Amino acid sequence: MRTEPTERLIDTVAWVLIEGGRILAARPRGKDVFYIPGGKREGDETDRQTLLREIREELTVALIAESVAHVGTYEAALPGGAGLVRMACYTADHVGVLAASSEIEEIAWFGYADRALVPPVDQVLFDDLLARGLLPAG
Numbered sequence: 001m002r003t004e005p006t007e008r009l010i011d012t013v014a015w016v017l018i019e020g021g022r023i024l025a026a027r028p029r030g031k032d033v034f035y036i037p038g039g040k041r042e043g044d045e046t047d048r049q050t051l052l053r054e055i056r057e058e059l060t061v062a063l064i065a066e067s068v069a070h071v072g073t074y075e076a077a078l079p080g081g082a083g084l085v086r087m088a089c090y091t092a093d094h095v096g097v098l099a100a101s102s103e104i105e106e107i108a109w110f111g112y113a114d115r116a117l118v119p120p121v122d123q124v125l126f127d128d129l130l131a132r133g134l135l136p137a138g
Helices: 047-059 111-116 122-130
Strands: 008-015 022-028 039-040 069-077 083-091 104-110
Touching: 008 047, 022 122, 039 047, 047 083, 047 104, 069 122, 083 122, 104 111, 111 122
Parallel strands: 008 083
Antiparallel strands: 008 039, 022 104, 069 083
C-alpha cells in the first residue's frame, strides 16, 4: 500500500516592529535573505514564550510580555512547493537597544518597496500591513 507524503509545515512566530513607516527585518548569519525577526518554538512553548525568547536571542532587547498583541497569522508555500510556512505575527513594546546578536548578521528597516527582498510568507504580511494602512506604500 502506497501512502502520500505529508506536507512539511514550518510553524514560526515573528515580531512586527514598525517605526517611521518601515518594518524591522533581520538577516541571520550565513543567509542572504532578510526575515521578520522571530523563529520556531522549542518544545511546548507558547507563541508568547517563543517570541520573547527569540527576540531576546536575536536582537538583544526584552519584549514586554503584557504588551504582546496578535497582528495576524500568515501562510505561504516553501520554495519549490516542499511544504508550508505558517507565521504568527505579534507586536510588542520593548526595552533595551536593538542590536544584532551573534545569530544575526544585519538588521535593516524595510518599506513596502522592499517587499521582494523577503520570503513569500513575509510578503503576505507586508501586503496585509499595507491593506490595513500600517505600512505605507511609499
